[in-house]
Amino acid sequence: MESVDLIYKGIFILVIFGITLLIATYSTYFERKIAAFIQDRVGPNRAGPFGLLQPLADAGKLFFKEEFIPAKANKALFIIGPGIAMLVATMSSAVIPFGDMLIVGGREIWLQAIDVNIGVLYVFGIVSLGVYGLMIGGWASNNKFSLLGAIRAASQNISYELAMGLSLIAVLMMTGSLSLREIAEQQQGFNWNIWYQPLGFIIFLVCAFAETNRTPFDLPESEAELIGGYHTEYGSMKLGMYLFAEYINIFVVSAVMSTLYFGAYNFPFMENLRSAISDPVLANNVVTLVGVAVMFAKIFAFIFFFMWVRWTLPRFRYDQLMKLGWQILIPLAILNMVLTGGAILLKDSLF
Amino acid sequence: MEPLSNRSKKVQKREMTFAERAYLPAIAQGLGITLKHFFKKKATINYPEQTRERSDIWRGLHVLKRDENGAERCTACGLCAVACPAEAITMTAGERKAGEEHLYREEKYAVTYEVNMLRCIFCGLCEEACPKAAIFLQDDKLAPARYERDEFIYGKDRLVEPLKTTETK
DSSP states (O other), rough: OOOOHHHHHHHHHHHHHHHHHHHHHHHHHHHHHHHHHTTOOOOOSSSGGGGGGGHHHHHHHHHOOOOOOOOTTOHHHHHHHHHHHHHOOOHHHGGGOOEEEETTTTTEEEESSSOTHHHHHHHHHHHHHHHHHHHHHHTTOOOOHHHHHHHHHHHHHHHHHHHHHHHHHHHHHHOOOOOHHHHHHTTOOOGGGGGOOOHHHHHHHHHHHTTOOOSSTTTTTTTSTTTTTTTOOOOOHHHHHHHHHHHHHHHHHHHHHHHHHSOOTOOOTTTHHHHSEEEEEEEEHHHHHHHHHHHHHHHHHHHHHHHHHHOOOOOOOHHHHEEEIIIHHHHHHHHHHHHHHHHHHHHHHOO | OOOOOOTTTOOOOOOOOHHHHHOOHHHHHHHHHHHHHHHSSSOOOOTTTTOOOOTTOOOSEEOOOBHHHHSSSSOOOOOHHHOOTTEEEEEEEEEETTTOOTSSSSSEEEEEEEETTTTTOOOOOHHHHTTTTTTEEEEOOOOOOOOOSGGEOOOOOBBBBOHHHHHHH
């Protein structure tokens, strides 16, 4: 790889990292704003215009709080826990194709940090590591309620990862590739995977809610009835990191869902726009930039959906959660796989 | 066991339909309701900038009025204290000295006049009882929250109408 490419990749990774953090920061603001709007309130509006500086004020508050570590806690692990949660959350956005290719001065610039040919597996591997953050944090607190919360979190995440992976296999059977860029490319124009995989998408969506510990599956936290789950003993910025990691996870999972099912940076009438501009380089760049905007619009729509659901649905009971995961979603995902396989075979023999 | 009365009803749990068990239609319905609220007019009043509209006859913080020359109208007759159902008003009376005619309208005046805002129920009976039209409940002021209990006992320093406002009015 040339050094120019390396520098470009470095800059791109930093930019993606920054965007991820920015979106996560403002997710906290929009979460409160959306919660307020749904409950006929106005939400934070004191810090800056429309309360836009609220996340900074919150972060400042968290930074200045006392760094408290319980006396009998395992100090090293107690500190590493939120670190792992944060690290893992920020890692997975590396393989997401935020756009197609820009041509600047005859050089092709791909709007993706790294194109690994096992992109989907990479995302899933990283996401499943996220459980360690919760588990270590809960265990190191040396508090039985934290530990119980962590166990709840771990068993929930593991249960729903299965159904998530199974629903994903149907998409992989269709596309025949694990690379997120190739999956995105195959959904040219309006040929999105959601039209072929509605059931798979619903399963994936439900599992995504469970994986990110969002309502109606936020039993690991369930702040109202179970203290605070795995982060009971946490305060200050370590608690902030846990909460922040959750928002980053929402962003990443939204990006993955838009890539897998909603055509990533593809949008309807893409080719019409491309052919409407005579200069091929300019046409490519315009289409790519519109594609990036479309990709982010899809991500924001999903983030909004996450919050919208949070302020609509009450929490599941734990046995209902497990029943839904093991007895309903996994059989449905297998059914979806069988149907997809049958359809692929029939398509070859019929047409 | 024998039933105590025959009023007990057999409750039968209806079997849920498939649409109900699938849960998704109900979720969609709920999302519709929350989305409707998302665009509704908000009930919030941005307090320091806006205040909730009060009625014209709102009974707020007490004021001890002065007459047109700026002399206090109160003669410490004690009718307000008698009328007060919460026993929030206390006062001590004193005799006006020579040279104080511009301060007090009548020969007798209130040396101290205290209203305990923690006891007061803002019923307005004191202003009805007052024969000299000296005490009124204002419609634009409240007794604000404070840290100490003693701070809620309003003396003459906080009750008597300031001089300037009478001059301008």
